[in-house]
Structures are given as structure tokens and as C-alpha cells.
Amino acid sequence: MVRLVAFLVGLFFSGMLLIGLGDTVIKAIQEPAQPTAEHEFHEMPLAVSFAHDGPLGKFDRGQLQRGLKVYSEVCAACHSLKLVAFRDFAALGYNEEQVKALAKAWKTEVPSINPETGEAASRPAIPADKIPSPFANEVAARAANNNALPPDLSLITKARADGTAYVYSLLMGYRDQAGYKNAEGQELLKEFPEAATPAGLHFNPWFANLNIAMANPIAGDDQVTYDDGTKATKAQMAKDVSAFLAWTAEPKMENRKSAGWAALGFLIVFTVLAWMSYKTIWADKKH
Amino acid sequence: MSFPWAQEYKPQGTVSKWVDERLPLPRLVYNAVGAGYPVPRNLNYFWNFGVLAGVALVIQIVTGIVLAMHYYASVDGAFNSVEHIMRDVNAGWFLRYAHMNGASFFFIVVYIHIFRGLFYGSYKAPREMIWLLGVTIFLLMMATAFMGYVLPWGQMSFWGAQVITGFFSAIPLVGEPLRQLLLGGFAPDQAALNRFFSLHYLMPFVIAGVIILHIWALHIPGSSNPTGVSIKGEQDTVPFHPYYTAKDGFGLGIFLIFFVAVTFFAPNMLGHPDNYIPANPLSTPAHIVPEWYFLPFYAILKAFTVDFGIPFTGIIIIEAKLMGVLAMFGSILLLFFLPWLDTSPVRSGHYRPLFRKFFWFGLIPCLVLLTYCGGKPPYTQWVILSQIAAAYYFIHFLIILPIVSRIERPLPLPNSITEAVTGKPLETAAA
Numbered sequence: 274m275v276r277l278v279a280f281l282v283g284l285f286f287s288g289m290l291l292i293g294l295g296d297t298v299i300k301a302i303q304e305p306a307q308p309t310a311e312h313e314f315h316e317m318p319l320a321v322s323f324a325h326d327g328p329l330g331k332f333d334r335g336q337l338q339r340g341l342k343v344y345s346e347v348c349a350a351c352h353s354l355k356l357v358a359f360r361d362f363a364a365l366g367y368n369e370e371q372v373k374a375l376a377k378a379w380k381t382e383v384p385s386i387n388p389e390t391g392e393a394a395s396r397p398a399i400p401a402d403k404i405p406s407p408f409a410n411e412v413a414a415r416a417a418n419n420n421a422l423p424p425d426l427s428l429i430t431k432a433r434a435d436g437t438a439y440v441y442s443l444l445m446g447y448r449d450q451a452g453y454k455n456a457e458g459q460e461l462l463k464e465f466p467e468a469a470t471p472a473g474l475h476f477n478p479w480f481a482n483l484n485i486a487m488a489n490p491i492a493g494d495d496q497v498t499y500d501d502g503t504k505a506t507k508a509q510m511a512k513d514v515s516a517f518l519a520w521t522a523e524p525k526m527e528n529r530k531s532a533g534w535a536a537l538g539f540l541i542v543f544t545v546l547a548w549m550s551y552k553t554i555w556a557d558k559k560h
Numbered sequence: 561m562s563f564p565w566a567q568e569y570k571p572q573g574t575v576s577k578w579v580d581e582r583l584p585l586p587r588l589v590y591n592a593v594g595a596g597y598p599v600p601r602n603l604n605y606f607w608n609f610g611v612l613a614g615v616a617l618v619i620q621i622v623t624g625i626v627l628a629m630h631y632y633a634s635v636d637g638a639f640n641s642v643e644h645i646m647r648d649v650n651a652g653w654f655l656r657y658a659h660m661n662g663a664s665f666f667f668i669v670v671y672i673h674i675f676r677g678l679f680y681g682s683y684k685a686p687r688e689m690i691w692l693l694g695v696t697i698f699l700l701m702m703a704t705a706f707m708g709y710v711l712p713w714g715q716m717s718f719w720g721a722q723v724i725t726g727f728f729s730a731i732p733l734v735g736e737p738l739r740q741l742l743l744g745g746f747a748p749d750q751a752a753l754n755r756f757f758s759l760h761y762l763m764p765f766v767i768a769g770v771i772i773l774h775i776w777a778l779h780i781p782g783s784s785n786p787t788g789v790s791i792k793g794e795q796d797t798v799p800f801h802p803y804y805t806a807k808d809g810f811g812l813g814i815f816l817i818f819f820v821a822v823t824f825f826a827p828n829m830l831g832h833p834d835n836y837i838p839a840n841p842l843s844t845p846a847h848i849v850p851e852w853y854f855l856p857f858y859a860i861l862k863a864f865t866v867d868f869g870i871p872f873t874g875i876i877i878i879e880a881k882l883m884g885v886l887a888m889f890g891s892i893l894l895l896f897f898l899p900w901l902d903t904s905p906v907r908s909g910h911y912r913p914l915f916r917k918f919f920w921f922g923l924i925p926c927l928v929l930l931t932y933c934g935g936k937p938p939y940t941q942w943v944i945l946s947q948i949a950a951a952y953y954f955i956h957f958l959i960i961l962p963i964v965s966r967i968e969r970p971l972p973l974p975n976s977i978t979e980a981v982t983g984k985p986l987e988t989a990a991a
Contacts, residue, residue: 284958286890291951293880529824555807
């Protein structure tokens with residue numbers, strides 16, 4: 274009985290799947306999938322390497338400090354960093370006084386209340402505060418940005434595939450759409466005239482749908498002046514801020530890697546000992 | 561029960577004797593995983609994975625209890641509380657990454673454990689009950705893992721919950737009200753998050769309970785072995801302790817090395833980037849995909865693309881969506897019937913030439929393909945491949961297996977485990 278019912282159920286499910294298969298094939302022949310501009314012209318992230326890559330990599334503190342400078346002078350105009358507190362900047366190599374000064378000098382103040390009247394007010398940030406957001410809320414952010422919402426950047430490198438390289442590629446990826454060709458030599462506007470970037474958006478083949486609301490934030494060299502004398506080329510700034518955002522997404526990365534090596538070392542010793550006792554105990558048993 | 565030659569627990573000191581007379585718990589442990597449990601001497605490394613699954617559950621429970629001390633089940637606070645754990649809780653990043661990857665490794669070892677059972681026929685008489693309890697544990701694990709994935713309240717959490725609870729709405733008439741009852745609302749929201757948290761905390765202990773039954777049922781006939789030949793006498797077995805505790809210790813070391821390597825050096829490899837974006841009911845991700853361990857079943861769900869009805873009348877009896885849901889649940893539920901579908905008296909795949917061919921060249925590629933297609937967007941080529949693979953899945957278990965077990969001529973079996981191990985006939989083989 275079980276086998277009969279099973280046979281019929283199996284026949285039904287597999288039959289429906291094979292009919293579906295035929296249906297899929299017929300549909301694919303009748304209406305073959307049309308290539309799309311997103312599919313043909315979307316670029317994979319550029320190859321870029323960082324000091325913190327790999328199982329031994331550590332953050333380059335100088336690079337993180339430069340990245341913070343780029344974030345605070347460029348990105349912070351629109352993008353929040355809600356999960357990061359000023360006190361966390363101690364990990365970038367700043368001392369307590371410097372962190373206090375950074376917090377106090379931050380362009381946006383922290384929402385607060387007037388202690389006398391209870392009315393809404395703002396006050397300078399202190400190290401315990403999270404980084405204040407540039408806009409009070411989503412409506413304000415959209416209103417100021419042509420109805421686009423600048424995403425919070427705290428986790429951006431973990432929230433995108435190949436995140437750090439993605440951020441770098443996106444910042445480096447603004448192109449002139451007229452005459453743009455992909456690696457195969459296809460010209461975008463000739464192949465897909467309807468893919469022309471609408472007004473208010475910006476062409477960037479590293480963005481999923483090729484048109485991003487954000488204007489090119491790092492348009493040219495020397496947009497910021499680095500305190501350590503590093504020449505602020507466009508690529509340097511893009512790379513530094515990407516590294517900084519890798520840190521904001523995972524400030525405990527170095528702890529993770531060093532704990533990992535300790536755990537692996539312990540386990541290798543443990544496993545060798547376990548293997549030796551296994552062999553000793555089984556020495557007299559053929560198995 | 562046990563074998564007559566099983567070593568007996570002999571309490572040594574006064575305290576041990578005192579305890580043994582009042583609550584013989586040490587005796588129970590001795591007989592379950594100690595020297596009192598005789599085990600076939602020829603178990604290979606596939607027999608390590610039951611113990612490893614137990615270890616994985618313990619890892620999940622221990623890390624989970626501590627995470628729950630810092631987690632906050634609220635639609636406004638859940639995402640940030642997970643990030644609080646990652647940033648501000650002492651070693652919180654470790655607990656969270658270990659729990660996140662611990663779920664994946666739990667499934668990896670359980671899948672290998674199931675694979676072992678499928679190939680060596682561990683589900684066959686007299687071990688059917690162990691198998692039934694095992695499939696129950698697997699279902700409970702899937703429910704637990706699904707609810708756990710919802711808790712961080714990221715994009716994939718929210719949309720995964722939306723899709724999975726949406727299965728219920730495919731049921732005619734009662735589907736939508738049932739879905740609302742389960743969610744406590746029209747869409748996943750505070751009520752759903754709270755109950756998922758409550759259940760996610762409860763279910764592991766239910767799993768632990770069923771595992772006790774699973775092990776209890778195992779100790780009635782004793783462990784199976786790679787030859788599938790039953791134990792004939794004392795020379796076929798060794799005491800669990802120290803022989804298999806030592807072997808499991810070594811297996812545990814290897815397992816933990818893999819677990820630690822992923823947890824510490826590629827903790828997000830098995831996850832999806834979208835779950836680092838806070839849940840947003842107004843923005844649907846481009847591709848909603850479940851965690852990797854659900855992909856084969858997700859592929860089966862998506863493989864059903866045509867409605868079942870009466871041709872040329874437009875009358876639909878079962879919609880494609882409902883059929884996908886039924887097939888997806890059916891693909892797991894059919895495992896409950898496996899002991900009665902595969903009627904071959906030979907347990908081990910080693911001695912079943914035809915079964916072995918279908919197993920290696922049919923079932924295994926089919927499962928790999930389903931897993932791969934499950935994570936792909938619904939482009940024609942992936943749909944076609946998942947339809948072929950899903951069809952084979954049902955044909956394999958429901959049609960091929962019963963037929964093969966009837967027509968197959970098995971290879972000659974060794975007379976005993978000892979003979980298989982030593983290559984000598986039973987009488988002359990020294991233990």
C-alpha cells in the first residue's frame with residue numbers, strides 16, 4: 274500500500290515537473306530572454322587590495338584616519354554612521370583628548386532638549402555619542418536628495434557583495450555615458466538606447482541598475498587635505514574611505530583574526546593528541 | 561537492552577555505590593556512551609557525525625543562551641541589538657559569529673549523518689524508529705533555524721519570513737487566515753518577531769528531548785555498521801569507551817578546526833549581504849534566497865511552474881504554487897516512509913550494485929544540482945535544471961528505490977563483521 278501510494282505520488286510530482294519542464298523550454302524558445310542593459314553592462318568590483326585583507330591582515334591606522342577625514346568632509350554631508358560612536362575612534366589610534374576634540378568639532382550636533390524649557394535643541398557631541406546623522410529623519414533626507422535616501426554607511430561593506438571593493442569601485446566608477454563601451458566593445462547607448470540615464474541620476478556601471486542617485490562624491494584630486502601629508506588623489510581617497518568603512522562594519526576584525534589563530538593553534542595540538550590516543554587505543558584492534 | 565557480553569557498571573567507592581542505589585545516573589551514562597555499550601568494531605568516520613551533531617547542538621544552545629541575554633526582540637531594536645552584540649558586548653562578535661556559523665555547521669554534520677543513513681541503510685529494520693525520530697529532529701531543526709534567521713530583523717530575515725509564512729496562504733480557503741494566525745498580523749511584524757524568538761529559544765530543548773529518544777532507540781538494536789551485517793558475537797564489537805570516545809575525540813578536533821576556520825576567518829561566507837541591511841517592508845530585495853541549507857527544498861518549491869487542471873477547459877485543480885509547497889514538504893515527509901519504500905534486506909550500499917549506481921550517479925548529483933539552482937535567480941537554465949533535478953528526487957525515492965530493492969541481486973555479504981575486518985572466517989579470527 275505504501276509503495277503503491279508512493280508510486281502514484283512520485284508519478285504525479287515528477288509528471289508535473291516534466292510538463293513544467295516542457296513548458297519552460299517552449300516559453301524559452303517562443304520568447305527568449307532579452308538581454309538587459311543591467312546584465313550586459315554591470316561591472317564586477319575592481320581588483321583592489323587592503324592592508325586588512327587576508328587571515329593575517331591588520332587595519333592600517335593611518336589609512337583609517339585618512340578615511341575618517343574623507344568620511345567627515347565628504348560622505349557625512351548626506352550619509353549617517355549610526356552604529357559608530359566617537360569613543361570607537363580610539364581604535365583608529367586617537368588618544369582620549371583627540372577623540373573629545375573630534376566629537377566636539379563634529380559639524381552636526383546631537384539632538385537634545387533645552388534643560389530650561391524642554392524644547393528641542395542640540396548640543397555638541399561627546400565621546401559617548403553615536404555619530405550624529407546629517408538629517409533628522411528619512412523624510413528630511415529624501416527631501417534634500419531628490420527623493421533618494423542616502424543609506425547608512427556603518428555596515429555598508431558587509432551589506433554588499435564584495436563590499437570593500439564594491440565601495441571603492443563605486444567611488445571610482447562614474448563614467449561619461451555618451452560613447453561608453455563595456456569590455457566586449459559594445460556601446461551602451463547603441464545597444465540599449467532606452468538605458469540613457471534619466472535626469473537627476475548619474476551613470477555608474479558598478480551600481481546594480483547602472484544609474485545611481487548620488488552625484489560623483491570624489492570628483493577630483495585634493496578634495497580633502499590629509500594631515501599626514503599623503504597626496505589626496507582620487508584613488509587614494511576612495512581607497513582610504515573604503516578601508517575606513519570596512520572598519521566601521523567590523524571594528525572587532527583584528528580581535529577576530531588573532532583569536533582565530535589562537536583557537537586554531539590550540540585545536541591543532543588537541544587534534545594531534547586525540548589522533549595519537551586514538552591510534553594507541555586501537556593499536557591491538559584490527560578494524 | 562544490551563548485548564550479554566556488555567561490561568557491567570561496578571561502582572567503586574562508597575559514594576558511587578550510594579548514588580548507584582538511589583539514582584543510577586552514572587550507570588545510565590556508562591551504558592549509553594561508556595564501556596557498557598558494545599559497538600561494532602568496524603565503524604568508519606561517517607559514524608562520527610552523530611556525536612558531532614550533538615556537539616553542534618550544545619554549541620548552539622550555549623552561545624544562544626548568552627546571545628539572548630543581550631538580544632532585544634523588537635522590530636525597532638533587534639537589528640541594532642545584534643550590532644550592539646557585535647560591537648560592545650565582551651566577545652559578543654565571537655558569540656554571534658559562532659552561533660551564526662554554528663547553525664550552518666549543525667546542518668553540515670546532520671546532512672552527512674543523514675547521508676550515512678541513506679547509503680548504509682541505517683533506516684532499515686530493526687532501526688526504523690531511530691530513523692523516524694531522526695527525520696523529526698531534522699524538521700525541528702529546520703523550523704528552529706528559520707525562526708533564528710528572522711531574529712536579526714535584516715532584509716533577508718523579514719522577506720524570508722514573508723515568503724516562508726506565505727506558503728500557508730497557498731492552502732485553499734483556510735490558508736490566509738492560518739497565515740495571519742501564525743504571524744499574529746497581516747505581515748511579519750512585532751507579534752511575529754516576539755513569538756519567533758520565544759519559539760527559537762524553546763525548540764532546541766525540544767530537539768534535545770527528541771535526541772534522547774533517538775539515542776534510546778539506538779541502544780535497543782545497537783549501532784549499525786558499514787557492512788550492514790548484524791553483530792554475531794563479542795568479537796564483532798568493542799566497548800564504546802575508550803574505543804569510540806577516542807575516535808570521536810579525534811573527529812571532534814577535525815570538525816572544530818573547520819568550524820573555527822570559517823567562524824574566525826570567513827564568518828560571513830555562508831550568509832547573505834542583504835541581512836546586514838535593516839528590515840524594510842517597503843523595499844523587496846532583488847533575489848530573496850534562504851540560508852544555503854534550505855536551498856534544495858527552495859529549488860523544489862520553485863520548480864513547479866504549471867497549474868494542475870483539466871486540459872483545454874481552464875479548470876485548475878491545484879495551482880502551481882500550492883503544488884510547489886506540497887512537493888517541498890513532501891520531499892522531506894517522504895523520508896518518513898523510507899524504511900517501507902526500500903525493502904531490500906541488505907542494508908549497506910556496498911553490497912547493492914544497482915542501488916549504489918542510482919545513489920552516486922542519481923541522488924547525489926540531483927541534490928548538488930538542487931542546492932546550486934536553489935540559490936540562483938529564476939533564469940530559464942536554472943529553472944530547467946531544477947525541474948529535472950526535482951523530478952529525479954521524487955522518482956528516486958518513490959519509484960526507483962522500491963523497484964531496485966525488488967529486482968536487485970545483492971553481492972555476497974561477509975559472514976560477520978570480524979570476518980569482513982580480518983579477512984578470516986569467524987572461527988579462526990582472533991579478536
